[in-house]
Amino acid sequence: MVQFNDNVMTIALKGEPAKSCDIRFGEGLFPEISEDVKKLYNGRRYAIITDSNVRLLYGEMLKEEIGRDAEVFSFEAGEKSKNIYTCDDIIGDMTKSKYGRDTLILALGGGVVGDMAGFIAAIFNRGVPYIQIPTTLLAQADSSVGGKTAVDTKHGKNLIGAFKQPEKVYIDISTIKTLSDRDYKNGLAETIKHGIIQDDKYFEYLKNNLSDILNRDPESLLTIAKRNCEIKGNVVEINNFLGEKKPRKANMIFYIFILLIALCRYLFLMKI
Numbered sequence: 001m002v003q004f005n006d007n008v009m010t011i012a013l014k015g016e017p018a019k020s021c022d023i024r025f026g027e028g029l030f031p032e033i034s035e036d037v038k039k040l041y042n043g044r045r046y047a048i049i050t051d052s053n054v055r056l057l058y059g060e061m062l063k064e065e066i067g068r069d070a071e072v073f074s075f076e077a078g079e080k081s082k083n084i085y086t087c088d089d090i091i092g093d094m095t096k097s098k099y100g101r102d103t104l105i106l107a108l109g110g111g112v113v114g115d116m117a118g119f120i121a122a123i124f125n126r127g128v129p130y131i132q133i134p135t136t137l138l139a140q141a142d143s144s145v146g147g148k149t150a151v152d153t154k155h156g157k158n159l160i161g162a163f164k165q166p167e168k169v170y171i172d173i174s175t176i177k178t179l180s181d182r183d184y185k186n187g188l189a190e191t192i193k194h195g196i197i198q199d200d201k202y203f204e205y206l207k208n209n210l211s212d213i214l215n216r217d218p219e220s221l222l223t224i225a226k227r228n229c230e231i232k233g234n235v236v237e238i239n240n241f242l243g244e245k246k247p248r249k250a251n252m253i254f255y256i257f258i259l260l261i262a263l264c265r266y267l268f269l270m271k272i
Contacts, residue, residue: 002233009226011145011233013165022168023145023229027218029172030058033106033133034065036168041104041129046070047094049117050108051077054135057178059108062133070106071097075116082112082152084160087120094124105130107166110183111143115161118149122162132166135175137187141194141228144169146236171229173221188213191224194231202227 003010009023026032037046046066050059055074063070073090075081094103107117107130114132121130134144150161176184195203205223206213212220 002230004226004230007222009229009233011236013147013236019165021145021147021165023171023233024168025171025173025222025225025229027172027174027222029170029174030062030065033062033131033170034067037066037104037106037131040167044069044102044104045099046104046106047099048072048106048108049090049113049120050074051081051110051113053077054109054113058135058175062106062108071099077112079112079152082116084151084153087116087123087151090116090120091124099124101125101128103128104167106133107131107144108133108135109139110134110136111139114139114144115149115158116151118147118164118166119151119161122149122164127164129167130164132169134169134171136179137176137184138190139187140171140173140176140225141187141190142232144171145229145232169229171225173218173225176216176221184216191228194228198231199227202231 002012007025009025011021011023013019013021024032037044046069048059048062048066048070050072052074054077055072059072059074063072073093075086075090103124105117105121105124105128107114107121109117111134114134118130118132121128132144134140144166147163147165148158148161149164150158153159179187192203192206195206205227209220209223213224
């Protein structure tokens with residue numbers, strides 16, 4: 001089971017060697033992130049990988065917080081950029097800037113950024129460490145936890161990828177304030193899916209606190225961020241590698257995922 005210590009959640013990961021991943025929850029975490037990477041990864045160079053939208057909102061801000069050892073590398077926002085060619089462009093830019101095995105990658109953005117930055121971390125110079133800083137509710141609820149990284153090809157989605165666990169995940173709820181209503185409600189659809197499948201009490205909490213959640217109340221955002229990651233973390237602890245047997249409830253997600261997402265998106269995007 002995942003463990004909580006104040007605003008930090010620890011996921012125990014199986015494998016050789018076994019390790020754990022901490023998830024830090026809070027608001028306005030950029031100063032703490034800067035302090036942590038300088039203390040824990042002293043002597044490394046920091047590559048902030050993000051997209052064109054998040055770069056303007058938070059990329060340069062994080063770079064200034066960390067200082068001269070950090071540089072921002074970005075690509076055009078959108079799913080169409082999630083391919084091996086964009087990764088090659090980013091790796092080329094990093095190489096031109098003399099980044100090497102001393103690199104720490106900071107994945108700053110939504111699910112596309114997390115997938116691509118994590119994949120680059122898995123293949124750049126045969127692998128370098130990275131941390132996840134998801135900036136969307138959907139990424140905070142799901143894709144930033146578990147270490148699945150991939151890019152799309154003309155043959156299908158996520159066909160080239162790797163399992164690469166982040167060193168740490170920072171869930172900064174202040175980044176949720178700049179999301180569009182549509183993107184925010186897409187993340188709520190994932191949140192509701194968690195409640196329906198895994199936790200009836202959580203689903204009741206969502207219904208009873210809907211007004212605060214829609215108004216992006218900080219306390220509510222923290223609550224749903226923690227519970228979302230706890231639910232995802234419990235699945236990851238059991239099934240963080242392909243060769244492991246999935247729990248029965250995790251298998252159910254595959255079969256009812258499309259119906260639940262369709263229902264949730266209808267409720268939130270069409271009626272609210």
